[in-house]
Amino acid sequence: MTRRPGFTGVVATSAIALALMLVSSGCSTPEPAEDVFTGYGEVRYVYIAAEDAGRILDISVIEGDEVSKGDLVLRLDPTRTLISAEGAEAAAAAARGRTDAGGALDQALARAEADALAARQALRRTQKLFADGFVAQARLDADLARSRAADALVEQTRSERDAARSEARTALAAASLWNERVADADITAPAAGTVDRVYRRVGEVVAAGEPLAALSTPEGMRVRFFVPETELVRIAVGGAVSITRDGGSGPIDGRISYIANEPQFTPPVIYSDEERSKLVFLVEATPEPNSGIRAGAPVDVRLPR
Secondary structure: OOOOOOHHHHHHHHHHHHHHHHHHHHHOOOOOOOOEEEEEEEEOOEEEEOOOOEEEEEEOOOOOOEEOOOOEEEEEOOHHHHHHHHHHHHHHHHHHHHHOOOOHHHHHHHHHHHHHHHHHHHHHHHHHHHHHOOOOHHHHHHHHHHHHHHHHHHHHHHHHHHHHHHHHHHHHHHHHHHHHHHHOOEEEOOOOEEEEEEOOOOOOEEOOOOEEEEEEOHHHEEEEEOOOHHHHHHOOOOOEEEEEEOOOOOOEEEEOOOOOOOOOOOOOOOOOHHHHOOOOOOOOOOOOOOOOOOOOOEEEEEOOO
16 A cells, blocks of 8 residues: 555644634634614604695695795695785774774764863852852753763763774784785795605695695605613613615714614514515605615614724
């Protein structure tokens, strides 16, 4: 039997190296797993609604449009509101004409006060003449009655003027309210964002407070993830986290804004690594931001060590 020179040494050397590798791998301390929790994005929409009922006259946006705060979104037909506003304005103008300085009621009060002054002066003259014995008691009683009636008319006219002024203020407030409702027919965006949904169409009649469109804002995005009870001691509201999404260019900074008080046994949505590749999303031609988290998309959330 012919033996190949050096073969035994090679085998021995390989065996020793393998043993050292096994010993080394068995004795080394494994790196701790990263603190990664799987979650998903969720949008808290800003719903755009009308303050009054009405018929939609025009819609100025389509789904996917970017809007700034104050941009026109929808317009309701203001015809009926305008009629009411014009009536309120007319009533307010009439009230102002009666109650403004120098108006009809002020003139009536001035006449009543002048008559009352004349009646008091006549009464004083009659009282002096009666004391001197030149007039009878009947004359004194008649002048006294006239003076009292004139004073009562002054108080009545002043009360009527004050009541009319109060009614005028009410009429002015009503006119202002109707004009405000006319302005409210133009429904504007309450914040900057993207029009995600438009729920109604031109010509439809809508109720007050009914959502007409949904607006997604940068501040409205949230990430939901689930943390075991044993990890709660490590987190707090305001704490920093790092978020990554599929296809993202890098980690996204975030902060914890809410921690539930009660546990739940099963998260409503679970995205495993195997299932993640099977996920599909309905696309409705809305532009995807250059960077950001899509509603419903899976994300990984890392806690600081």
